[in-house]
Structures are given as structure tokens and as C-alpha cells.
Amino acid sequence: MAKNKKTETTTVTEPVRTSGLFAYAPAPESPAAAGDIAGSYGHFIGGEFVDSSGSEALKTVNPATEQVLAEFAQGTDEDVDRAVKAARKAFGDWSALPGSERGKYLYRIARIIQERSRELAVLESIDNGKPIRETRDFDLPTVAAHFFYYAGWADKLDYAGFGRNPQPLGVAAQVIPWNFPLMMLAWKIAPALATGNTVVLKPAETTPLTALRFAEICQQAGLPKGVVNIVTGDGRTGAALTSHPEVNKVAFTGSTNVGRSIARQLAGSRKKLSLELGGKAANIVFDDAPIDQAVEGIVNGIFFNQGHVCCAGSRLLVQESVHDEVLDALKRRMATLRVGDPLDKNTDIGAVNSAAQLARITELTDAGEAEGAERWSPSCELPSAGYWFAPTLFTGVTQANLVAREEIFGPVLSVLTFRTPTEAVEKANNTPYGLSAGIWTEKGSRILWMANQLKAGVVWANTFNKFDPTSPFGGYKESGYGREGGRHGLEAYLDV
Numbered sequence: 049m050a051k052n053k054k055t056e057t058t059t060v061t062e063p064v065r066t067s068g069l070f071a072y073a074p075a076p077e078s079p080a081a082a083g084d085i086a087g088s089y090g091h092f093i094g095g096e097f098v099d100s101s102g103s104e105a106l107k108t109v110n111p112a113t114e115q116v117l118a119e120f121a122q123g124t125d126e127d128v129d130r131a132v133k134a135a136r137k138a139f140g141d142w143s144a145l146p147g148s149e150r151g152k153y154l155y156r157i158a159r160i161i162q163e164r165s166r167e168l169a170v171l172e173s174i175d176n177g178k179p180i181r182e183t184r185d186f187d188l189p190t191v192a193a194h195f196f197y198y199a200g201w202a203d204k205l206d207y208a209g210f211g212r213n214p215q216p217l218g219v220a221a222q223v224i225p226w227n228f229p230l231m232m233l234a235w236k237i238a239p240a241l242a243t244g245n246t247v248v249l250k251p252a253e254t255t256p257l258t259a260l261r262f263a264e265i266c267q268q269a270g271l272p273k274g275v276v277n278i279v280t281g282d283g284r285t286g287a288a289l290t291s292h293p294e295v296n297k298v299a300f301t302g303s304t305n306v307g308r309s310i311a312r313q314l315a316g317s318r319k320k321l322s323l324e325l326g327g328k329a330a331n332i333v334f335d336d337a338p339i340d341q342a343v344e345g346i347v348n349g350i351f352f353n354q355g356h357v358c359c360a361g362s363r364l365l366v367q368e369s370v371h372d373e374v375l376d377a378l379k380r381r382m383a384t385l386r387v388g389d390p391l392d393k394n395t396d397i398g399a400v401n402s403a404a405q406l407a408r409i410t411e412l413t414d415a416g417e418a419e420g421a422e423r424w425s426p427s428c429e430l431p432s433a434g435y436w437f438a439p440t441l442f443t444g445v446t447q448a449n450l451v452a453r454e455e456i457f458g459p460v461l462s463v464l465t466f467r468t469p470t471e472a473v474e475k476a477n478n479t480p481y482g483l484s485a486g487i488w489t490e491k492g493s494r495i496l497w498m499a500n501q502l503k504a505g506v507v508w509a510n511t512f513n514k515f516d517p518t519s520p521f522g523g524y525k526e527s528g529y530g531r532e533g534g535r536h537g538l539e540a541y542l543d544v
């Protein structure tokens with residue numbers, strides 16, 4: 049009898065579906081968890097929140113609603129100078145601390161980030177537009193892990209392979225983009241502090257709020273004044289910072305054009321420079337790949353963070369013999385992606401970060417279509433307010449098409465085909481960029497052969513967008529130079 053009963057209860061019933069999808073109840077995270085957002089912000093200089101010397105203020109909006117969240121200062125040359133001087137003043141004592149003492153501050157910061165991670169995740173989602181599922185499960189854990197990891201290096205620099213007692217550079221000027229605001233901050237600040245440098249960081253003008261909240265965490269951790277300074281503003285503030293004569297190191301993540309202008313600006317100076325720029329990564333699927341797993345990797349590769357990812361797998365190279373099978377599975381999977389409220393825990397694709405970025409994505413995709421590529425999106429309702437772009441696929445794409453060449457930085461995938469591994473390599477490398485690549489195949493020897501041929505800083509095999517603080521990240525060619533993360537990431541902040 050008991051046996052019969054068991055059989056009965058394990059009978060699989062058809063799930064409830066609405067228009068081909070599972071029905072989900074909304075699961076909203078509370079915006080109140082973001083804590084208090086001030087009406088207006090100044091800079092964080094010398095351990096204090098201070099007013100700007102100028103009167104110009106910028107606004108940051110919630111891209112999912114277009115609501116203004118706060119005003120913040122447009123940093124002037126004078127503000128930047130004040131911040132650089134505060135960092136310079138702090139450098140002597142900070143760099144003279146034993147590494148084990150610097151490490152304690154980094155551990156403390158990492159712990160506070162973990163303790164306040166819900167608050168930071170919600171604030172990040174509100175200011176940036178990315179889904180809470182990502183900020184909660186990816187951004188914040190990675191941010192904390194980065195501080196923990198470099199805390200561990202602070203007292204072991206003698207053993208990092210850069211000689212005995214490697215020295216810091218001095219004051220680091222750090223300019224970061226809007227796609228992973230806190231994570232980019234962590235990638236910049238953690239190694240700089242571990243190696244004994246002090247920093248002035250400028251967050252992007254559409255996402256300044258988590259950097260300003262991080263300034264509070266520096267206070268909470270009792271970090272000595274001036275070790276971390278945050279100056280807000282747009283590209284003008286960024287240029288004032290990177291060109292300041294008293295900085296010793298510039299670290300920039302953002303567009304290739306701005307990276308190029310910074311490299312030009314710094315040529316002939318003694319400032320050390322690392323650049324992390326754009327990408328147009330190939331995600332390469334062979335006919336022996338586990339197709340369902342590959343489809344998940346393709347989706348993660350291009351739709352994670354609305355495709356606002358420098359290492360996004362924006363070019364799918366699929367072996368001709370499995371093209372139809374992969375495309376069918378991919379379209380089925382794309383139809384299940386949920387676009388909408390970033391604070392809903394069910395959301396897969398949030399808002400595009402800004403009106404400007406939406407305009408850029410729209411312009412590039414329209415041009416791609418006009419050049420003859422075939423466009424497809426699943427039917428999906430987009431909210432009326434805010435900046436949204438449906439997940440989009442282009443087939444029939446030639447290598448000359450704009451959507452195969454330009455970094456779109458949005459949820460847009462271009463599909464190309466190949467027949468042989470050599471052709472796949474040629475097509476994958478046919479780009480001015482070289483940040484990342486993905487390979488999907490059951491064959492280990494082919495993975496190793498491909499990884500050797502691909503001109504990309506990171507090559508993922510049977511996975512994509514995997515990040516770990518112990519692993520160096522960075523580019524070839526126009527994707528920039530220098531590495532962030534891992535032991536290699538220390539070098540960018542040491543006088544070696």
C-alpha cells in the first residue's frame with residue numbers, strides 16, 4: 049500500500065503556464081533596503097564629506113523609472129587637486145604601515161561590505177538598473193571577495209614574485225564605468241590599498257551612489273583619512289584627475305576612445321597606466337558541445353547585466369552543422385527571459401543604464417538591420433517609463449556588418465557560423481579587441497589548441513563570465529593593457 053501511495057505522490061503534473069511561460073508571482077525587493085539616499089552629495093576628501101568648490105550639480109536617475117535619485121557635485125579642477133593632495137598627505141603613513149596592518153583594514157572593509165550587502169545590492173540596482181538577483185548574487189559577493197583576497201596579499205608582497213620589499217607607486221587616480229559600479233571600485237581600490245598606495249576614485253556620472261556609500265564604509269572601518277578619496281563628476285572631472293601632475297598611477301576602465309585619449313595624455317609622463325577597455329568576444333560552439341549547457345552559456349554571456357559587459361560574448365560563432373539546433377534552443381530559451389523591474393527577484397534583464405546608452409544600442413542595431421542582418425526578439429512587454437531594450441538576436445550576419453564589429457554594450461547577440469576550428473579562430477580573432485572568448489566542446493585537446501590561438505586575455509571553456517578575484521583579467525590589442533585580479537593585479541600598483 050505504502051508503495052502505491054508513493055508512486056501516486058511522485059507523479060509529475062504539468063506545470064501551470066501562461067502564454068508558454070511559467071507563471072510567476074512578483075517578488076519585489078524593498079527599495080527602502082537601500083537606506084537613506086541624500087538629496088544632494090558632495091565629495092569624500094580627506095576622510096570627510098565636503099562640498100564642491102563649484103556650483104554645478106549633476107543628477108543620477110533610476111533608469112527603470114527615470115526618477116531622479118539624488119544630485120551630486122560636478123568635481124572641479126580645484127576639487128580634484130584637493131583630493132590628490134589629501135591622498136598624497138595620507139600616503140606616507142599608509143605606505144609605512146606593516147602590510148599586516150593594511151590587511152586588517154581591508155578585511156574590515158570586506159566584512160562590512162558583507163554585513164551591508166543587501167543595502168548595497170539594492171542601492172546598486174536602483175542607481176544602475178541591473179537586476180537585484182545579479183547585484184545580490186554576483187556583484188556584492190564578488191566585491192567582498194576582492195577585498196578579502198587582496199587583504200591576504202597585503203603582508204605577503206615579498207613573496208609575490210616582484211622582488212624583496214616591492215614599493216607602492218604613490219597616489220593612484222582611478223576612473224571607473226557604470227556597468228559594475230561597486231565591482232569596478234573593488235577591482236581598483238583593493239589592490240591599490242593592499243600594496244600601500246592611496247587613491248582618488250571617480251565613479252561614472254550615471255552611477256555615483258554606491259561609491260559614495262562606500263566612502264561611509266571607509267569611515268566605519270576607521271580607514272585613515274585620505275587613503276581613499278571619492279570625487280564625483282563626468283568626463284571633465286575624469287580628465288582633470290588623470291592629467292593631474294601629482295598622481296603616480298592611472299587606472300581606467302571604460303570606452304576605448306577615452307582610454308586612447310588618456311594614453312595620449314600620459315605619453316612621456318612617468319605615470320604608470322593600466323587600461324581596461326571594450327570587447328567584442330566570440331563565444332564559439334562546436335558540434336560536439338552539450339547544446340543545452342552551451343545555450344545557458346550563450347544566454348549568460350550576452351544577456352547578463354543587459355549586455356553591459358566589456359567581456360560579453362556578443363558574437364556567437366556556431367558550427368554550421370548545429371546552427372539550426374542551437375538557434376532553435378536559443379530562441380526557446382530567450383523567450384523565457386523576464387525583462388522588467390530590476391527589484392523583482394524574478395527579473396533576468398533589467399533596465400538599460402541610461403538614455404544615451406539606449407540610443408547607442410538602438411542606433412547600432414538599426415544600422416545592422418539596414419546592412420542586411422536579420423533581427424529577432426521574443427515577444428516581450430517593456431515597461432512604459434524607463435530605458436529598456438528587448439533581448440535581440442541577429443542572424444545572417446557577415447563579418448563586415450556593424451553588429452559583428454562594434455561593441456554594442458547591450459542585450460544584442462550576433463550569430464555567425466564556421467566549419468572548421470581554424471575558421472573559428474580566424475573569425476574570433478577578426479576584431480580590434482581581445483578581452484575574452486568562450487569555447488564549447490567536449491574535446492579537451494581542442495580547448496587547449498583553441499585557447500592558444502585565440503587573442504583574448506581570458507578564455508573560458510564550457511562556461512562564460514566566470515569571475516574570481518584570484519584570476520587575472522585584462523585585454524589584448526584595443527581592449528587595453530595591464531591585468532586586474534590575482535597576483536598579476538598587484539603589479540599595476542607596484543614600482544616594478
Ligand code: NAD
Nearest residue numbers: 224225251252282283286287302303306325326358455457
Ligand atoms: P566612457 O569611457 O565615456 O566613461 C567611462 C568613465 O570615464 C566614466 O567615469 C567617465 O566619466 C570617464 N571619462 C569620460 N571621459 C573622460 C576623459 N576624457 N578622461 C577621463 N575620464 C573620462 O564610457 P561611456 O560613455 O559611459 O560608455 C560608452 C561606451 O564605452 C559603451 O557603449 C561601451 O562600449 C564602452 N564601455 C566599456 C566599459 C568596459 O567595462 N570596458 C564600461 C563602460 C563603457
Ligand code: MG
Nearest residue numbers: 108109175254
Ligand atoms: Mg543612476
